[in-house]
Amino acid sequence: MPRPVDDSQPRLAAGCRWGGGGDEGKMILFPEGAIRVQGTGRKILDRCDGQNTFREIVQELQAHYTASEPAQIRDEVATFLEQLQQKRIVDF
Amino acid sequence: MLPNPLALIAEITHRCPLHCVYCSNPLQMAGANSELSTEIWLRVFREAGELGVLHLHLTGGEPLARADLCELIAGAHSANLYTNLITSGIGLSESRLGALVDAGLDHIQLSFQDSREDAANWIAGAQAHAHKVELARAISKHRVAFTVNVVVHRQNLDHLEEMISFIEQLQPDRMEIAHAQYYGWALQNRAALIPTREQLDKTLTIVAAAETRLAGTIRIDSVVPDYYARYPKACMGGWGRRLMLIDPAGDALPCHAAGVIAGLEFDNVRDQSLGWIWRESSAFRRFRGEEWMPEPCRSCERRTEDFGGCRCQAFLLTGDATATDPACSLAPAHRIVEAAVLEVNLGEITSREPENPQPVSASSLRQLQQQTAGFWSYRMNPE
Numbered sequence: 001m002p003r004p005v006d007d008s009q010p011r012l013a014a015g016c017r018w019g020g021g022g023d024e025g026k027m028i029l030f031p032e033g034a035i036r037v038q039g040t041g042r043k044i045l046d047r048c049d050g051q052n053t054f055r056e057i058v059q060e061l062q063a064h065y066t067a068s069e070p071a072q073i074r075d076e077v078a079t080f081l082e083q084l085q086q087k088r089i090v091d092f
Numbered sequence: 093m094l095p096n097p098l099a100l101i102a103e104i105t106h107r108c109p110l111h112c113v114y115c116s117n118p119l120q121m122a123g124a125n126s127e128l129s130t131e132i133w134l135r136v137f138r139e140a141g142e143l144g145v146l147h148l149h150l151t152g153g154e155p156l157a158r159a160d161l162c163e164l165i166a167g168a169h170s171a172n173l174y175t176n177l178i179t180s181g182i183g184l185s186e187s188r189l190g191a192l193v194d195a196g197l198d199h200i201q202l203s204f205q206d207s208r209e210d211a212a213n214w215i216a217g218a219q220a221h222a223h224k225v226e227l228a229r230a231i232s233k234h235r236v237a238f239t240v241n242v243v244v245h246r247q248n249l250d251h252l253e254e255m256i257s258f259i260e261q262l263q264p265d266r267m268e269i270a271h272a273q274y275y276g277w278a279l280q281n282r283a284a285l286i287p288t289r290e291q292l293d294k295t296l297t298i299v300a301a302a303e304t305r306l307a308g309t310i311r312i313d314s315v316v317p318d319y320y321a322r323y324p325k326a327c328m329g330g331w332g333r334r335l336m337l338i339d340p341a342g343d344a345l346p347c348h349a350a351g352v353i354a355g356l357e358f359d360n361v362r363d364q365s366l367g368w369i370w371r372e373s374s375a376f377r378r379f380r381g382e383e384w385m386p387e388p389c390r391s392c393e394r395r396t397e398d399f400g401g402c403r404c405q406a407f408l409l410t411g412d413a414t415a416t417d418p419a420c421s422l423a424p425a426h427r428i429v430e431a432a433v434l435e436v437n438l439g440e441i442t443s444r445e446p447e448n449p450q451p452v453s454a455s456s457l458r459q460l461q462q463q464t465a466g467f468w469s470y471r472m473n474p475e
Contacts, residue, residue: 002308014265015199015237019146019174027146029174031199031237031266032313034098034146088265088311 004054004081008092011050016089030089040065044077048090054081096144097370098329100173101337101348104133104164106153109182111217111470112205114243114278114285117153118351121474122340130160132361134167136338139366141171148173153340156183162195169196176201178241181227182220189230199237201268202228206248207258210457215247217470228262241268244295245285246436247460252295256302260310267310269299271317275349279408281468286436292320319429323394324401324417331403332376336369344369346376349404353413379403384414388422 004010012018012028020027020034027034028045037045040061047057058077062070084090106121128136137148148168155161156179168175176199177192184192192200204224206212212221231238240259244252252269259267272278272285287295299314306312318325328335328347337345343358344366350356359373370376378384382395389400400406401417409418409428416423 013237014235017174017198019172021144021172029146029198031176031201031239032147034174086308088308 002082002085002092003078004092006053006055008054009050009052010048010054010057010081010090010092012045012048013088013091028089030087035089041080044080045084045090048081054078054092094371095333097140097336098145098334099147099149099336100136100140100145100366101149101151101335102133102136103151103153103337103339104128104155104161105157105340106474107157108152108154108180108471108473109157109218110154110180110220111472112243112277113215113217113281113464113468113470114245114272115471116273116275116278116348117471118276118349119280120351121153121472123474126341127158128338128340128342128361130163132342133164136361136366137164137168137171137173141173143367143370146174147176149176149178151178154180154182156181156188162188162191165192165197166195174198179203180216180220181224182218184227186230189227189234193234193236197236199239200231201239201241202231202264203241203243204255204259205243207251207255208457211248211460214457214460214464225262228264232263237266238264239266239268240264241270243270243272244287245272246287246291247284247464249287249291249295250455252298256298260306264310267306267312269295269312269314271315273318275352275404275408277469277471282432283435284464284468286319286432287317288439289320289433289437292317318401318405318417318419319433321419322421324398324405324419324423326398327402327405327417330399331379332370333380333399336366336376344373344375346379347402347404349402349408350375352404353407356413379413386414386416388424389416392422 016028016030018026019029027036044057058074061077062073065073081090081092105127106117107124155177165175175197177197178201181202202224204212205215209221213219240262242255242259274282278285299312303312332346337348338361339345342360342362344361345351345358356375356378358375359369385395385400389395401420403413406415406417407413410425415425418425418428420426
């Protein structure tokens with residue numbers, strides 16, 4: 001099972017894109033399904049544009065959530081992206 | 093409160109160059125001269141977007157038979173719909189594929205009949221397989237979600253592993269292993285298509301192993317066929333609850349096969365908006381909610397999960413659209429499904445008798461032809 005590394009540049013997989021109505025209803029659409037992503041998940045996925053690296057995404061989140069352990073944030077972002085990769089929603 | 097429909101299935105034509113024996117299209121099909129115009133479809137897609145529909149499934153017949161497909165996809169894309177093309181690939185050149193993707197196509201679902209060319213063409217009643225293989229290579233070069241679908245049944249399940257390996261080398265993002273469902277032409281040909289219990293058991297093991305092996309590379313979707321399941325399928329996610337289907341002539345149906353149910357009247361998108369149809373059409377209201385349910389559904393704790401199963405299947409098998417789906421083991425009419433399943437499984441036992449070496453599942457094209465020629469009927473084209 002692949003986990004993102006520092007230089008990985010995650011992006012939405014082919015045929016997966018943002019859709020739905022308005023800021024509140026924003027969803028990721030993919031074949032035969034859709035998921036509503038809010039909060040931290042949304043923050044992460046908004047940055048998955050194929051340009052930002054995993055390291056950069058983690059650093060931004062660590063700067064935002066100063067009360068949490070940096071190592072724990074890194075681990076959680078990696079797990080989140082790995083799970084979406086398994087569903088073929090994110091590539092890196 | 094009535095939720096929005098989430099997906100719109102647009103059967104844009106019933107014309108098709110293939111004649112698959114398990115086609116789910118109705119036996120009475122809409123002819124080319126009754127098809128909706130480009131303008132009406134574009135209006136329907138705009139209304140769908142405004143209504144909150146997320147996914148549009150363009151299907152048929154063969155959607156590529158419509159010359160305006162590219163325009164339809166562009167219109168759906170501007171209406172903010174996630175657009176899926178369900179196709180046999182016949183009529184799709186590399187340049188037309190590029191144009192469809194540029195118009196905003198999000199997902200393409202290419203169907204295969206088998207991994208073996210001769211058997212695939214026999215089932216489709218057309219020389220289609222080689223073109224599909226070529227097309228699959230072209231699709232994987234584009235940035236579009238790619239699903240390969242294969243319909244499985246008694247005549248091809250014995251080489252399911254071979255079919256999965258075949259699909260794997262076509263490099264899709266997703267693989268659908270779809271058991272034939274017995275509506276339309278498939279119901280006519282059911283006796284040749286129902287798998288044996290032994291085949292089904294092997295299928296479960298093979299699919300589970302493939303899912304593990306291909307995790308993160310190819311997503312596999314496969315469900316147990318309802319004739320062998322304990323409970324019925326949640327057909328269309330519940331009647332008038334999540335999906336609507338527009339047929340080539342513009343009739344709005346709550347389910348693919350709803351046209352078979354006697355007494356239902358369908359509203360047409362030529363006369364009414366999609367929103368009005370969703371809320372008011374008598375066909376959509378007929379089996380919405382739980383009011384219509386008989387026992388054992390009415391007091392069953394699963395009624396909010398499977399909604400009593402499929403109304404069309406209930407009508408086709410019992411003549412009563414309000415009956416519990418006979419696929420349900422609790423249904424009063426379950427013996428109808430049990431009898432169909434028993435017949436094929438008894439057949440299998442008989443075939444092991446040395447004096448009657450009749451195979452139930454063909455292992456060669458010649459055997460397949462011997463077993464099925466003149467026995468099953470190929471899907472015909474509309475007038």
